[in-house]
Amino acid sequence: MADPQRKLVLSRLKLVILALCFLGPLVIAWLWYANVDDWRPAGAGSGSHGDLFQPARPLENVVLTDAYGQALDGSLFQGHWTLVYIGSRQCDELCRDRLYFTRQIRTAMGREIHRVQRLYLLPEWPSGEALEARLEGHPDITAAVPQARRDWLEQFRHENGEHPVGANRIYIVDPLGNIVMSFSPEVDPRDIRDDLNHLLRVSRIG
Numbered sequence: 001m002a003d004p005q006r007k008l009v010l011s012r013l014k015l016v017i018l019a020l021c022f023l024g025p026l027v028i029a030w031l032w033y034a035n036v037d038d039w040r041p042a043g044a045g046s047g048s049h050g051d052l053f054q055p056a057r058p059l060e061n062v063v064l065t066d067a068y069g070q071a072l073d074g075s076l077f078q079g080h081w082t083l084v085y086i087g088s089r090q091c092d093e094l095c096r097d098r099l100y101f102t103r104q105i106r107t108a109m110g111r112e113i114h115r116v117q118r119l120y121l122l123p124e125w126p127s128g129e130a131l132e133a134r135l136e137g138h139p140d141i142t143a144a145v146p147q148a149r150r151d152w153l154e155q156f157r158h159e160n161g162e163h164p165v166g167a168n169r170i171y172i173v174d175p176l177g178n179i180v181m182s183f184s185p186e187v188d189p190r191d192i193r194d195d196l197n198h199l200l201r202v203s204r205i206g
Helices: 003-034 093-107 110-115 128-134 150-156 189-202
Strands: 051-058 064-066 081-086 116-121 141-146 170-173 178-183
Touching: 081 093, 081 150, 081 189, 093 116, 093 128, 093 141, 093 170, 093 189, 110 116, 110 189, 150 178, 170 189, 178 189
Parallel strands: 081 116, 116 141
Antiparallel strands: 051 178, 064 141, 081 170, 170 178
16 A cells, blocks of 8 residues: 555544544433433332332422421431331331331341431321330331321322322332332332332432
């Protein structure tokens, strides 16, 4: 190959390489964006064991009162993943089991336990003795009721119309105060643990 012709080929090759350097990342980004739903990690989509809130449902007008009469607002959720159980005035065996499961699920997070908290929501307070007995063995749980609007719990209503009070569901609220998942009583607590563990693993918040 003549020297001028070789120089021409090398020049063109350099131009192609430069073009790939600039355009390559753009092409990859476009492909990722176009297929983001297909590349979503298992556990963040159909691979989860619970029911997803799609889109995640922001909790609005968070004004709660805890068992000590202290007011709680939306900052309650900031920086933590929250396991929420919504009870009723009475707490039967299933209710006690759900409270126990949330404790065990949180404990199973091991080194990540500090990223998870528990919230026990009630539409109204039971008697003091009943509440004390119910919370025995759960020193790390926050019990609270809506401060003013009793329909505040409606925000947890399942898309199938099921009212959250008495449904015995366990919910996951993200560190931004969004309801992201719920689990019916039929879901094995180990599956709830796996879904929460996955969220902690892939999350960049909380």
